[in-house]
Amino acid sequence: MLETLAPKAPDSLLKIIKMFREDLRREKIDLGVGVYKDATGNTPVMRAVKDAETRLLTNQKTKTYVGQQGDVEFLRLVGELVFGDAGADMVSIQAVGGTGALRLGCDLLRESGAKRVVLPAPCWPNHPSIVRAAGMAPIDAPFFNIGEQRIDMDALLGAFAQLERGDAVILQAVCHNPLGADFSLEQWANLADALNAHGITPFLDLAYQGFGDGIDEDVVGLRAFLARVPEAVIAVSEAKTFGIYRERVGALYVKTAEKARAVVMSNLAAIARANYSMPPDHGAAIVREVLGDAVLRQSWRDELDDIRAHIKRTRTALAAARVNSLPMHLIAAQKGMFSTLPLSEAQVVVLREQHAIYMTDTARINVAGLREADIPRFVEALKAVA
Numbered sequence: 257m258l259e260t261l262a263p264k265a266p267d268s269l270l271k272i273i274k275m276f277r278e279d280l281r282r283e284k285i286d287l288g289v290g291v292y293k294d295a296t297g298n299t300p301v302m303r304a305v306k307d308a309e310t311r312l313l314t315n316q317k318t319k320t321y322v323g324q325q326g327d328v329e330f331l332r333l334v335g336e337l338v339f340g341d342a343g344a345d346m347v348s349i350q351a352v353g354g355t356g357a358l359r360l361g362c363d364l365l366r367e368s369g370a371k372r373v374v375l376p377a378p379c380w381p382n383h384p385s386i387v388r389a390a391g392m393a394p395i396d397a398p399f400f401n402i403g404e405q406r407i408d409m410d411a412l413l414g415a416f417a418q419l420e421r422g423d424a425v426i427l428q429a430v431c432h433n434p435l436g437a438d439f440s441l442e443q444w445a446n447l448a449d450a451l452n453a454h455g456i457t458p459f460l461d462l463a464y465q466g467f468g469d470g471i472d473e474d475v476v477g478l479r480a481f482l483a484r485v486p487e488a489v490i491a492v493s494e495a496k497t498f499g500i501y502r503e504r505v506g507a508l509y510v511k512t513a514e515k516a517r518a519v520v521m522s523n524l525a526a527i528a529r530a531n532y533s534m535p536p537d538h539g540a541a542i543v544r545e546v547l548g549d550a551v552l553r554q555s556w557r558d559e560l561d562d563i564r565a566h567i568k569r570t571r572t573a574l575a576a577a578r579v580n581s582l583p584m585h586l587i588a589a590q591k592g593m594f595s596t597l598p599l600s601e602a603q604v605v606v607l608r609e610q611h612a613i614y615m616t617d618t619a620r621i622n623v624a625g626l627r628e629a630d631i632p633r634f635v636e637a638l639k640a641v642a
């Protein structure tokens with residue numbers, strides 16, 4: 257029977273990663289893969305994470321199951337970090353990374369009757385796959401003018417007017433992947449009002465808290481938005497914020513009326529139970545240890561501040577470059593690891609083949625992957641193609 261399966265196209269990013277690995281040119285630059293790299297090109301384990309792991313190794317007494325909801329103290333601490341006091345009123349469940357949280361949330365939306373999920377384009381390429389895998393239809397909505405590097409609010413709000421009550425929309429909370437362009441407070445308010453007016457459920461995706469302007473600053477928009485809507489689903493990833501990508505740490509939070517909370521929780525528990533039963537413990541335990549201890553928490557905040565400062569320096573250096581037709585100065589104002597350059601696929605291929613510079617086919621660059629020493633060569637290569 258299995259021989260009847262049709263092959264699936266490999267993830268386009270994995271294709272780029274493989275090509276980069278097999279490229280023997282020493283001067284090659286990897287701006288494709290989406291992880292933070294320090295000035296030497298490494299993705300280090302944060303000091304607070306190492307210390308937390310040492311404590312866990314010493315103190316952990318059992319490896320028995322944690323429970324259906326996952327680590328409740330982890331959920332409380334992350335809820336506080338993201339939502340402040342409002343976290344206490346949310347339904348929550350630990351998830352297998354932010355991706356797992358997105359899938360749980362999509363399954364929940366489908367169970368509650370949603371059939372379509374709007375994805376402001378360009379979106380994180382995994383969003384449509386997750387929506388489809390959950391049995392719903394992804395709908396593209398215009399969102400961003402790449403040539404001018406600006407959010408097109410009129411186009412996005414116009415698209416909402418075409419939707420039906422019960423549809424949902426996935427919005428990235430901060431440090432948009434792949435655009436680096438975030439909503440202003442005014443835009444968040446407009447979004448909330450439009451979604452309320454059309455009966456569309458917001459699903460927020462928070463994967464880069466601390467990579468934009470600061471841990472607290474990065475959730476100001478999200479919190480203001482949530483205060484304006486009666487219901488929302490929020491997927492949180494701690495992969496980047498704690499540099500624990502492979503530990504698969506995430507959580508799903510749901511804002512809803514008090515009387516609906518027990519039913520929402522029971523649905524989430526049932527979805528998780530039939531899928532992976534219980535989430536992995538180690539990564540969540542690390543986050544719990546770090547957030548729950550004043551010394552580790554400060555050390556983590558300090559290191560995250562350094563990471564953010566490094567990304568900002570790279571953005572500023574790029575913005576200072578004069579590259580013919582590219583609006584490089586706008587890149588500096590953007591947030592987080594990614595930006596998408598207004599380059600054609602043909603230009604991306606020339607950068608790869610002639611200059612050994614790797615980015616996605618859609619010209620997304622991981623700003624955090626660009627070493628200071630490589631900036632002049634990157635800029636010269638851009639000048640040669642654009």
Ligand SMILES: Cc1ncc(COP(=O)(O)O)c(C=O)c1O
Nearest residue numbers: 353354355380433461463493495
């Ligand atoms: C926008 C966005 N959402 C969610 C995720 C999921 O992260 P993870 O599953 O690694 O926790 C990512 C990871 O790249 C992302 O960029």
